[in-house]
Each structure stands twice: as C-alpha cells, then as structure tokens.
Amino acid sequence: MHEATSRSTLKLAVAPGVPSSHLSALLARQRAEEPDVALAFFEVAGDVLLQGLLEGRFDIGVSLQDASDPALKSQPLWIEDMAVAIAPRFHLLDQAKLTIADLQDHTIYRWQAEACPLLDESLISLMPVDRENVQRVPSFEMMALWVAAGYGVGLSAQSRIDHAHGWGFTMRPLADGPFKVVTYLQRPYAQVDSVIERFEQRALQVAGTGSAW
Structure with missing residues (x-):
C-alpha cells in the first residue's frame, strides 16, 4: 500500500519525438500500480516543457532535450x-x-x-x-x-x-x-512529492528492462 498521496493529478509533459513504445509501457505501469492518481497529459515543444517545469505548470517531463538549468533534475531513460x-x-x-x-x-x-x-x-x-x-x-x-x-x-x-x-x-x-537519441526524464530539484518520486522510479524501471513490464 502506498502512503496517502499528496496529489490526485500528475501533470505530465511530453515533447515530440519521444519513442512511444517505451512511453506507453511506462504509462500502462503507472495506471496499473497507482490508479488513484489521474494523469493530465500535455504534448509541448521541448523548450516549452522545460519552462513549464520551472514555472510549475507541469510536474514532470519526458523529452529528447537535456536540461542545463541547475534547478531541473534531468536523467537519461532509454537510448x-x-x-x-x-x-x-x-x-x-x-x-x-x-x-x-x-x-x-x-x-x-x-x-x-x-x-x-x-x-x-x-x-x-x-x-x-x-x-x-x-x-x-x-x-x-x-x-x-x-x-x-x-x-x-x-x-x-x-x-x-x-x-x-x-x-x-x-x-x-x-x-x-x-x-x-536520448530520452530524458525531468523535474524540478526542489520538488519533493511521493507521487512524482514513484513515477520517476517506474520510468527508471521501464528504462532498465528496455521493454514493457
């Protein structure tokens, strides 16, 4: 059982070009393991995604563009x-x-x-x-x-x-x-949220297996 979630909706921004088979595996895993958290999905350009993370309009992003801003955590997923x-x-x-x-x-x-x-x-x-x-x-x-x-x-x-x-x-x-071509998972460093952290762990697990779970 997860502890009580701090949010009911996760705002996910995705940039064009992100390979869809890995992303669909991640979203399927998220839905199966945490169905009480709704996903709000935004498809936006890479620069809009990064700015939206900084401004709090998105909680987490998946992009082919690495983030150089020190306020953002950016880690590679699938290559x-x-x-x-x-x-x-x-x-x-x-x-x-x-x-x-x-x-x-x-x-x-x-x-x-x-x-x-x-x-x-x-x-x-x-x-x-x-x-x-x-x-x-x-x-x-x-x-x-x-x-x-x-x-x-x-x-x-x-x-x-x-x-x-x-x-x-x-x-x-x-x-x-x-x-x-590298897909990155990105979120603000200052963001401390159990829902976001669990999504991040699922993304890393999907990246580690290289396939749907």
Missing part, C-alpha cells in the same frame, strides 16, 4: 540508435550497413524533433557545399512519405523505422557514429 530508412528499390539497399558518407549524394529527410547533435554535425561536415541535401520535415510521417516514394532516405530512431512496416520501407544501421 535509441539512429538508422537509415530506405525504399525497397533504392540502390543502397544492397549494403548491410551505411555511413553518412554513403548518403551524401542523396536527399536526406530529417525529423528535427529527434534531437541528435552529433548526427547533425556530421551531416553538415560531409554534405556537398554547393547544394542542400538535408530536408527538414515536421513529422516522422512526412519523412516516411518521401522515403517510401523513393525521393531519398530518412534518418530516424531504429525502433521507429522497424515499427513502421506499413510504409513499405526498410531499415539499415549506421556504421559510423555512434549516433544516439
């Missing part, structure tokens, strides 16, 4: 490898793994919500200076549309590409790197 999404008839498909250099002659679709600074630095350094190869897209679905139609390749989290079977493209790992 995803970035990979390449390729259409079935694309000629690079005959290679088991690809490097960034292998992609430089093709249009690359990049969903910027999946923050990976090292990958973006590599793209900038290796792309031809005379033309813009990297196309920023507003969603994974838009990236998938262009890749499936054969207009170029996409860069996204490996698990997200693996789960997108219906789009008709396949996945190839990146040989260089490592290129990782």
Whole structure:
C-alpha cells in the first residue's frame, strides 16, 4: 500500500519525438500500480516543457532535450540508435550497413524533433557545399512519405523505422557514429512529492528492462 498521496493529478509533459513504445509501457505501469492518481497529459515543444517545469505548470517531463538549468533534475531513460530508412528499390539497399558518407549524394529527410547533435554535425561536415541535401520535415510521417516514394532516405530512431512496416520501407544501421537519441526524464530539484518520486522510479524501471513490464 502506498502512503496517502499528496496529489490526485500528475501533470505530465511530453515533447515530440519521444519513442512511444517505451512511453506507453511506462504509462500502462503507472495506471496499473497507482490508479488513484489521474494523469493530465500535455504534448509541448521541448523548450516549452522545460519552462513549464520551472514555472510549475507541469510536474514532470519526458523529452529528447537535456536540461542545463541547475534547478531541473534531468536523467537519461532509454537510448535509441539512429538508422537509415530506405525504399525497397533504392540502390543502397544492397549494403548491410551505411555511413553518412554513403548518403551524401542523396536527399536526406530529417525529423528535427529527434534531437541528435552529433548526427547533425556530421551531416553538415560531409554534405556537398554547393547544394542542400538535408530536408527538414515536421513529422516522422512526412519523412516516411518521401522515403517510401523513393525521393531519398530518412534518418530516424531504429525502433521507429522497424515499427513502421506499413510504409513499405526498410531499415539499415549506421556504421559510423555512434549516433544516439536520448530520452530524458525531468523535474524540478526542489520538488519533493511521493507521487512524482514513484513515477520517476517506474520510468527508471521501464528504462532498465528496455521493454514493457
């Protein structure tokens, strides 16, 4: 039995790009183990999430953007490898793994919500200076549309590409790197609350198992 809860609602903010299979496992565990606490769910941009935590509008956040503010506790949860999404008839498909250099002659679709600074630095350094190869897209679905139609390749989290079977493209790992996208759990350091602490522990447990419980 938990001690009496100090709140009846937990305000959870989630930034775009957070891998959904891990998050759904966490939310399912929260609902099963603490059904008396309602979840108020907010999907907001990463900078809005951090500011909202500081201002008390959110209790806890899950984001791909690390927090540098000393007032916020930020810890990594699950880590995803970035990979390449390729259409079935694309000629690079005959290679088991690809490097960034292998992609430089093709249009690359990049969903910027999946923050990976090292990958973006590599793209900038290796792309031809005379033309813009990297196309920023507003969603994974838009990236998938262009890749499936054969207009170029996409860069996204490996698990997200693996789960997108219906789009008709396949996945190839990146040989260089490592290129990782990291999901962080964030909350104010000054926040002392048993409900929030238990949610944090569940998040760490889900991250440790790497799967639904």
